[in-house]
Each structure stands twice: as structure tokens, then as C-alpha cells.
Amino acid sequence: xxxxxxxxxxxxxxxxxxxxxxxxxxxxxxxxxxxxxxxxxxxxxxxxxxxxxxxxxxxxxxxxxxxxxxxxxxxxxxxxxxxxxxxxxxxxxxxxxxxxxxxxxxxxxxxxxxxxxxxxxxxxxxxxxxxxxxxxxxxxxxxxxxxxxxxxxxxxxxxxxxxxxxxxxxxxxxxxxxxxxxxxxxxxxxxxxxxxxxxxxxxxxxxxxxxxxxxxxxxxxxxxxxxxxxxxxxxxxxxxxxxxxxxxxxxxxxxxxxxxxxxxxxxxxxxxxxxxxxxxxxxxxxxxxxxxxxxxxxxxxxxxxxxxxxxxxxxxxxxxxxxxxxxxxxxxxxxxxxxxxxxxxxxxxxxxxxxxxxxxxxxxxxxxxxxxxxxxxxxxxxxxxxxxxxxxxxxxxxxxxxxxxxxxxxxxxxxxxxxxxxxxxxxxxxxxxxxxxx
Amino acid sequence: xxxxxxxxxxxxxxxxxxxxxxxxxxxxxxxxxxxxxxxxxxxxxxxxxxxxxxxxxxxxxxxxxxxxxxxxxxxxxxxxxxxxxxxxxxxxxxxxxxxxxxxxxxxxxxxxxxxxxxxxxxxxxxxxxxxxxxxxxxxxxxxxxxxxxxxxxxxxxxxxxxxxxx
Numbered sequence: 001x002x003x004x005x006x007x008x009x010x011x012x013x014x015x016x017x018x019x020x021x022x023x024x025x026x027x028x029x030x031x032x033x034x035x036x037x038x039x040x041x042x043x044x045x046x047x048x049x050x051x052x053x054x055x056x057x058x059x060x061x062x063x064x065x066x067x068x069x070x071x072x073x074x075x076x077x078x079x080x081x082x083x084x085x086x087x088x089x090x091x092x093x094x095x096x097x098x099x100x101x102x103x104x105x106x107x108x109x110x111x112x113x114x115x116x117x118x119x120x121x122x123x124x125x126x127x128x129x130x131x132x133x134x135x136x137x138x139x140x141x142x143x144x145x146x147x148x149x150x151x152x153x154x155x156x157x158x159x160x161x162x163x164x165x166x167x168x169x170x171x172x173x174x175x176x177x178x179x180x181x182x183x184x185x186x187x188x189x190x191x192x193x194x195x196x197x198x199x200x201x202x203x204x205x206x207x208x209x210x211x212x213x214x215x216x217x218x219x220x221x222x223x224x225x226x227x228x229x230x231x232x233x234x235x236x237x238x239x240x241x242x243x244x245x246x247x248x249x250x251x252x253x254x255x256x257x258x259x260x261x262x263x264x265x266x267x268x269x270x271x272x273x274x275x276x277x278x279x280x281x282x283x284x285x286x287x288x289x290x291x292x293x294x295x296x297x298x299x300x301x302x303x304x305x306x307x308x309x310x311x312x313x314x315x316x317x318x319x320x321x322x323x324x325x326x327x328x329x330x331x332x333x334x335x336x337x338x339x340x341x342x343x344x345x346x347x348x349x350x351x352x353x354x355x356x357x358x359x360x361x362x363x364x365x366x367x368x369x370x371x372x373x374x375x376x377x378x379x380x381x382x383x384x385x386x387x388x389x390x391x392x393x394x395x396x397x398x399x400x401x402x403x404x405x406x407x408x409x410x411x412x413x414x415x416x417x418x419x420x421x422x423x424x425x426x427x428x429x430x431x432x433x434x435x436x437x438x
Numbered sequence: 439x440x441x442x443x444x445x446x447x448x449x450x451x452x453x454x455x456x457x458x459x460x461x462x463x464x465x466x467x468x469x470x471x472x473x474x475x476x477x478x479x480x481x482x483x484x485x486x487x488x489x490x491x492x493x494x495x496x497x498x499x500x501x502x503x504x505x506x507x508x509x510x511x512x513x514x515x516x517x518x519x520x521x522x523x524x525x526x527x528x529x530x531x532x533x534x535x536x537x538x539x540x541x542x543x544x545x546x547x548x549x550x551x552x553x554x555x556x557x558x559x560x561x562x563x564x565x566x567x568x569x570x571x572x573x574x575x576x577x578x579x580x581x582x583x584x585x586x587x588x589x590x591x592x593x594x595x596x597x598x599x600x601x602x603x604x
Binding site (some may be wrong): 014020022025029032033036040043047049051054058061121125127129133134136138152155156157158160226229264265268351401420421 | 451454455458460465466476480484485486489491492493496499500501504528530531535537538539540542591593
């Protein structure tokens, strides 16, 4: 007898469901493969052209000295290089940004790709040894694609040369020039730093977010191409220093805190505002001991830089940075005031400078000289201020005693130094449109 | 003989489903591997970065100190990422060059990479060097002589060049 029952409804539904899942999965794979094929072929094409152009240019610049660079238009789309053997090669981007020509070679860019400008910059430093390379010519042609917005398929050629041997005319090549007062956006790499109570002397650890201070002002442009910047704002958190421990570690630890504001890509060093080779960590405060400080000949002086290493204060060393900060006058011209980040509140911040203050009290018996161990700060009124970290009394009968370990706090304002040759990606350096380092 | 008219059993359905799923999962991972390999392929040793390596190599040859090579012999590799004055005659020029080439890390090591490969698996180095660079070191062969220069760039690419002469 023949089986004429066919499939049951459940079998059919199960089969269709299974087949549908498989079909949807396979269809998705086909679509992904198709998209991948198209996008990868665009990417492969761009990378091959990048390699070819890079090879052509690098071969010329490696095997031949360059003696002249001139622009052929005003739009930064054409440069002409003259080599030592008098060959001349032109690097040019076409009017529609779709074609790049170098010498005899022309590269047509894939659809939705474009090259809009050629950046040529000359960088140089002064070296004592004239036999070493001291200069760079950097030729950068960014090539972008609308699908891969985060990838640069461009070519960057770096030509190293010795300016004492190669007479390269770069008159028409202008290195990127920062000016004092320019605004720069740069985000520190670190997002969290906890202070060490063993260094601050404060009872508990405090946490700062270095990346919050991302607006900077140029305060110094150095001859070696490096640039010093101070944070436009001060930290949202105040940091405490306390007692003998805090006073001794004060300058060193402010520099440790400043180091947290580095950016791995752009900064070469950091320092705390006001630091200028003062003793970072004091191992002794013996200046206040009887052997160094004779109570019978008390002086009204409040500083003695020659005794800085044993706690004599460093009056004057902070002034170099303070004057640079005053010159940019963030809040008010010729003033070192600063707002707390995210607010319009002028806020007191530490300055890397130790200060001591003493006053003689003859009315007491025996007479007593009272010392205050202080850290310098910029007060809310913008003037230099000093904050007690520790007090100390010295009696003329030779007795001395520590009093009042104070918990003193102020905000943080670091300085960072940019590497030579840093070029911003956008902006014009004004407060409304800062240079952007990203 | 009477034919089987019971249709599929639950066990039949399960076996087919599991088999098909296994095949699809296998295909998916194979495809993901190919895709990943394609993306990674362009991160290592592309022409642009090999020429950057040639620039760093030139700087080491003319601006580097002999202490580089003595340190390699005692420590297996030297980290030149911060242009240390111990190893460079001129650190300012070195910094300017690194910045222009978008360099993040520079390591110089011996021709034989066994020591470096072992060191790169240690926790301190895992934290200090990105996966791309460690991966390149892991996959790179020894050279017959000289030194090898590994570089990592700010955009995550990496390259290795051979320094034949010290």
C-alpha cells in the first residue's frame, strides 16, 4: 500500500523555519561579503596608490639632496622640488582634488577619495656638532575617503638633512608658528590620579582628573621649536599639603602632579607653574636650627636663596613663570588670575615656590621667633600669596617647637611643553577657535 | 512492507538543527578570521612605515651612541621611545624626527628575537607596549646578523626594519 499521508503541518513549519534561518544567515553573509568586497577594494586601491606614491617620492628624497622648494600656486596644491642634480619634480593636486601628480607619475584617486592640500614644512634646531643632521623637510599629503573618515591614506615624506652641508632654500616653506597667547585644545592622556598621603602629608588621598584641563595657552615659543603652554583653567579639585612632610615634598610633588597632564602624542615634558630648578624634595630644614640661624642676630629678611636646599625659601625663582602667565592675562591683563574649570570663579592655585615668614615677639619671655613654612600661591585677587603649611617657634633660650600642622589647599595649574614640529589639525588660535591637537 | 509514515521525529530535527548551526558558526568564525587578517595585514610593515623605519635607522646610525649596542647585549633590547640622552647625541633632533614621523615607540634589539619574545610576554611589557607591536614581535623571524628595529606609530600601525651594520 502506498504512503499517501505526505508531510504533517508540524514538519512543514519546522522545515520552513529552519530553511528561513539558514537563508537569512546566508543572505546576510552574502550582503556583508558584497559590502566588504566593495569597501576593501576601495581601501586596497588607496593603499596601493599610497605605497606607489610613497615609494616614488622616498626614492628621490633618499637618493638625491634637495636644494630648492618653491610653491607653484597659492592654494598649497602645487610644490616644485629641485634636486642636487638639477632635476625638477612637481608635486601637484588637480583642481578637482581627484588626481595627484608627482614628476612623470599620475595617480587617480578612487571615487569618494580626495586630497585637498599639500603641507610642506621645514623644521630646524641649532646643534653644536655641525656634522650631524639638524633639519627636516616634511611633505605631507593627506588623502581621505568619505567611507573611512578615521583613516589617512596620504603620504608623508620626511627628508633629513644637515643645513651646514645641504643648502636647501625653504623660503617659501613656512613652519607652523605658534604665538604667545594662542589658545590650544589638547586633552591630557590620563583620566585619573590619586595623590599619595605619604607625599602631601594630608590625611587622605585625593583624586584629580587630568583630562579635564584641555584648554591651554601658549606662554613661550622656544628657539628649538618647542612650545610651553599653561592650562587656561585650574583644577576642579583643590589639593592639600600638610605639616613638615607636605612642606618638604611640596615642589617635587607639584611636579609629579603636573606630569599627569602629559599627552603621549604631543608633549615632551611637563612642570608645575613656578618651577625653576628649586629643590624638589627637602631632606632637611636645618636652616631654622640654632647652628644656621642665630637667634641673637635675627634678621628681617624673608628669604635666603643661598640656603634654599635647607629650607631657606626660593624667593624670586617662581617669577619667570608668573611673568609669562601674567603676559597672557587669562582673566585680566597683566594678571595671573585663573578660573576654576567649568566655572567663572576665580580660584586660588598653588605655585611651585617655597616661602617662609618669621616675626619676632619680644613681648614674650623668653622672646620667641615664629616661623611659617609656606607654599606660594596665586590668590583670588591675582597677587602672589603664601599659605601656611607648617609653623615653628624658636625661643631665645634655645628651645624650639613645632606648632599647628595646617591643612592648606589650593587648585592645580600645570605647564606642559609641546614637542618640536607639532602642527594643529584645525583652528586659528583664538579663544573662539583654538588650535586643535587631536 | 509497510512504509514509515511517521514523519520527522524530534531527534531528527534536533540533529539537523545542531549540524546546520555548527556549520554556520564554523563559517562565521572562518569569515571573521579572514576579515580580521585582512584588516591586520595593513597595520604591519606598509611601505609608508618602512620608509619611516629607514629614517629612524639613519638617525640611530648617525646620532646614536655606542651604548645602544652594549645595552642590547646585556638587556636584549633598548627602548628608544623617549629619545634618551644615554643613547642619543642629540635628543632635540630625535624628538623632532619622532614627532614628524608620528612615532610612538621605538625598540632596537638583537637579530635573534627569542629573548625579546619572552620579555614581551611579561606583565610590565604587556602594559607598556600595545598589542600590535607585541604581535609583530611575536611573528617576526630572526635575521642572520645585525639588529632589528621595531616601531609602533600613533595610529596603531607597526613596522620592523633590519639594521645590518652597527
